[in-house]
Amino acid sequence: MPGPLAGHRIIEIAGIGPGPFAAMLLADLGAEVIRVERAGAVRGPAPEEPHGDILLRGRRNIAIDLKNPDGVETLLGLVEGADALIEGFRPGVMERLGIGPDVCLARNPKLVFGRMTGWGQTGPYSQAAGHDINYISLAGALAHFGRKGEGPTPPLNMVGDFGGGGMFLALGVVAALLEAGKSGEGQVVDTAMVDGSAVLMSMFWAFKEMGAFDENARGTNLLDTGAHFYDVYRCSDGEYISIGSIEPQFYAELLRLTGLSDDEQFAKQMDQGEWGPLKERLTEVFAGKTREEWCSIMEHTDVCFAPVLTMSEAAAHPHNVERETFIDVGGVTQPAPAPRFSRTATSVESAPAWPGEHTRDVLAAWGFDEARIDELIESGAVRHAD
Template sequence: MTGPLQGIRIIEFAGIGPGPFCGMMLADHGAEVIRIDRPGGFMDPRDPLSRSRASIVLDMKNPDAVQAARDLCKSADGIIEGFRPGVMERLGLGPEVLLADNPKLVYGRMTGWGQFGPYSQAAGHDINYIALSGVLHTVGRAGEKPVPPVNYVGDFGGGGMMLAFGMASALVHAAKTGEGQVIDCAMTDGSALLAGMTWGFLAAGRLKDEPGVNLLDTGAHFYDTYTCSDGKFISIGSIEPQFYALLREKTGLDQDPSFDPQMDPSQWGPLKDKLTALFATKTRDEWCALMEMTDVCFAPVLSLAEAPQHPHNVARETFLTVGGATQPAPAPRYSATSNDAPRPAPAVGTDSNAVLAAIGYDASRIAILRESGAVR
């Protein structure tokens, strides 16, 4: 592997959602990520979250498999696990054990509610975590119920990406000091942090504690999506005065005095009605011809099928093909290092022998583990 994390080994205990996303990010940027899968597990070669891994199958009900996992962690710089608090401890693979084996180990723990707190042992999903952090309350139209932003904010932004940042930070600390540590990454905490600007606006009196009535939550007529005559959509984000003036010019509204009080919330509703009617008079392509690549702060709303074909995304190679499927490319980019092209997710367990051999297990020991069912 190449990339800024070249030479870093991460052991990933198989999970869903944010844990694999963190593993994907670390692998994308050069880390060797070895995934410990369960018997009967599956990785789809088209799945971006499972790309660029090695896979070993260990049956954690077998003590020999637990020992093999422990030996793998001795060889690693970091681990990622996403079980409920206490599960790894019951397996004999808790932080106390693994950090005693490997004092430089960075032990990344990914949960929804965190390692402690009244909710810590309860089940949950993204929608619940961002509900408790206050984020879900801010997403939606005025007077309507909150709208879950898929699972981008809890699972991936506040979870997997936050853990990847924590792992990278702790790996830097370990390289400098020789000291490993445990990362308690909770999606409630991470999603709350993603809303930092919102909390700042609230404290400054620049935001109402209700959705759909504020500058950036579809309350304003100049920051919203609109339907075109062909049923497709465009996005407008003309906040700054010069951008707003250009929007008015491009739409022929520069002589309409009703659009002068841009920042008067009492006028946003009527002005939005006017823009809604106006944007419905042309197709999306016609609006693109007028405003795309200008300082209006405009972009067409593209479908998942359309986005990889857009000239800007093509020029930047924002998407690529891995395992026969379109996937987002690794991000961000570096000036001094380059990342390998992602590899398709392997068949589960395909690397079991090679992974164990790399940490010193000889062929006879591997054969014994396979005969006992510890390794599949």
């Protein structure tokens, strides 16, 4: 069977980063997602090879000129047959194009209108430009990534764009679809990366309240590289391993396998005053063997251990190979859909498409007759990459 969202139709207004990521997740889960590109993005016939952007996988692509009245009407015609629409423009842009939530919901009262911004639809920052690094800064997240004595370290753009942004947009859309199925009414989902990033910090707000996290001492806490038993260590070959031996039984296993069980200093696991010297000792120990040697000693034990792998190494690791965590689509290695479902299994239906590659097919499948499609192409309201 197709994925659990099979039967749902979703329109994605083309953007970058978190919007395409949310659309990819929804498509991975079985929804029919069409990506609406700018007409100007069509540069001629679609190349034979798939588009290289993995975030575009699993959906068809249509090109519409949203500054053309016929283009706007075309999109609204698609809205009438959709369950949801997602967009990632600054607040007010969709309204100025004539396809804001009020207009779309008037055409389809059950529509879920998902909005993705950095700062949100309201607030003093709402009209300002920004990127992941800025959103996680304002959310109170970035300040806490980094080692003692060093500045904050941006964690790629995974926390704001994808964890706090695209993932929350996908969750919000699915939740609103569930509600619309009961009420018969759509609604707007205002997803802001600063909001989502703040939510991702919930456990640390709890730790702070309980006195277990010092927000003014980056790199000295349990999970921020302060502890000697929760960190990465360099091996003799220059590769790294990760250790997360928090619980007493796991810590005991760490000491046993490193030969440190009889060292009285290591018995003071939770004495933060000892963490610095103990980390220096472990640094020396782990530097004495290669990563592969430590894998042979610690893999499949309760140390809470894993080698630190690059993307390519991860794709080739036996655990990931057995679980098919990575798949090949159109000759490109990439992460498989997640999570997994026992009855409605997910799959990637197609490789990434080029702008306008499916304009004719999408319009025909969504109820436009052939003569009308020809008119729209002739007028420039839509473009087909043929």
